Amino acid sequence: FPPSWLSLALRVVAECGRSKARACELRLPHSTVATPVFMPVGTQGTMKGVTAVQLDGLGCRICLGNTYHLGMRPGPELIQKAGGLHGFMNWNRNLLTDSGGFQMVSLLALSEVTEEGVRFHSPYDGAEILLSPEKSVEIQNALGSDIMMQLDDVVSSTLTCSRVEEAMHRSIRWLDRCISANQRPDQQNLFAIIQGGLDPVLRSKCLEEMTKRDVPGFAIGGLSGGKNHLPREKPRYLMGVGYATDLVVCVALGCDMFDCVFPTRTVRFGSALVPTGNLQLKKKQFAKDFRPIDEACMCPTCQRHTRAFLHVLLHSNNTAALHHVTVHNIAYQLRLMDAIWTSIVEHRFPDFVRDFMKTMYGDVGRCPGWAVEALQSVGIPLS
């Protein structure tokens, strides 16, 4: 491990001989995290109805908080008074916060992007707010997250080349402003976000520039599928990806960190994640199914409850039903990443991938095309 005074250090424990997958240990201020890692999203300073102790008990060592939401309610000043987001939520493991930019652009219809930052109107009192690189870092400093994200100029990768190129250059300038604004570089790690849309030339240029800034880690805003020559010794964070298949394939492509609202958000529909996809527990077919969600799952829900009971409870207005499924879905995601890690360390990741895809899809013909191609491109043919 590099010197302990650095606030982040990545140690590669094993690499897959064929694909770009690697199993690492990521040392962060609040604890060490095994990667590849899935980070559940606790948007407003809570992981739905799961307590911090339950989340810790499931083996979670890092989760997300959303800067936009928390910046609005209860606001950075209050959270700082509470001892940062760790103190406010009483979460003693790691936290990653986003910049707030993505949510603003997606949640607020009337936002305007200039060189200064993202300008928008508060949904609560209509006041005009500017989210600049400086402001985003200021809020994240108050939140005290172990990893924070630069404010980037987010554009849809399907837009015209000139807008995408403008965004890429602006994101580099905003990265510099974020780095300058970071008041706590020894406790909070600022990640850069590689831009450039689908254009490999733009992405390459962006990477080249951002690497010069010696940031502790990189995020990739969206899959490009092309060759990402990200530095080996720094973690690669693929934002917004979390469906099981996506996780497996993107690990093969060399990604280390993932986040997604899906596993926790899908709970509201009574949807439980299993190796073959998901179970819609509210459906009649589960009314007399006395098996647990997943026979092989060791989570508290599967150890104690049947699909039939959850079916009944999900049709009531007792919120406990949702908590049971949230616990299971988080456990499922973490167990998947753990299995991936072990298979890489034991030099059998390609077989793991093939088994996984077989369980999920049955035969190769039913696997999604993009996944088959991506795996092929890194030396894991499926057939």
Added chain:
Amino acid sequence: MKLNLSRVVRGCRLGTLNNLGKKGDRTMEFPGCLLYTRTGSAPHLTHDTLQVISGIPVMTQLTLSSLAEHYEILEEYKEGIGKFIGMPESVFYCSLHDPVNTCPPGYVTNKSVSVWGVGGRLEMTAAKFMTIQQALQPDWFQCLSDGEALCGEVFSAKRARKSVDRSLAFLDECLKLQEQSEVLRSCVMIGVIEGGDIREERLRSARETAKRPVGGFLLDGFHGDAMTKETKLQLMSSVTAELPEDKPRLIFGIGQPDEVLECIEAGVDLFESFFPYQVTERGCALTFSFDYQPNPEDTVLQQNGKKKEGGDNRDHIDKVTTIKCIPETAFEINLKEKKYRDDFGPLVEGCSCYCCKNHSRAYVHHLLVTNELLAGVLLMMHNFQHYFGFFCAIREALRKDRLGQLKELICKQATS
């Protein structure tokens, strides 16, 4: 099941119920409360979050209204409701109705009683009722009964008489059916005392029910506002006077701390714990003190009690959202109030529950404002623990013959 009465102090009974449960190895203290559940689960809580609560009652209350419609599933499951809901270790009492959800009147006939589940109204004859109980296999269950003594908003003598007649008829029919079932013979039937506000009917109900081989008694129809407090308590005392000493007395629908004490004085042993759930649902935390022997240096009462701060109107406007519901009592604080936004103290100073040990009023306020599910989880954990602590204090006070002091403390807070 054996009831051990250790003392009776001014009408208040203190003791234990031994040999409870299918294995006959559980013991429950009284006065006490049962764990309130909704569709077989403590509200908002999974096993992990429930287990962290101190003082969880030995006996859990299930409601037939939430479970009856699923009896065919239970029949196929075969192993009883306890295992089905993931509480194989608990002892169960199955009440007919849920004290929180009132059901529409006018659906009781000479032959049947209705309950309302998710799928709508479920009508039960005595036979159907016993079939359902056979599938559930609770340790105790409330017998099918007619709980309606009102005609509109007012008690009617005629209707009260009918409620007693019907309930006795249901009781006899259910007892007969119980005899015919090996499974049901191991369950304890709880007889139901009805009669509205008519003294003669209440006494008749008590005497007649006591003649039958029931394991305990439920005092029904004393909830709500139809009777004056005076009438209610007088009738309650008259009823319990007619009941055998060696069988437990439960009461339906009473949960407020001051009312609980009054009922204990009137001879009641066991209560439900739906009140902390109602407090939770309105975003409130129980803060009333039951420490009748406080350290003189403590200012707990002042810290946690309701502060008069320039008028109630301002408090109302300061709440972030207003939800139409049963009004708050003086025993709680509303965490939605703006003043808790930056209050980093626990819900109750000195409380050892999970929420108070790990989180602040400010955090719970934030969860309520942002409509997060964790608010309900944390508040339920605190409110249950606080309520169970209250019952522990009652028993302690009775042991030391200090119930008067506890009552004075509670009443002082009730009117503050």
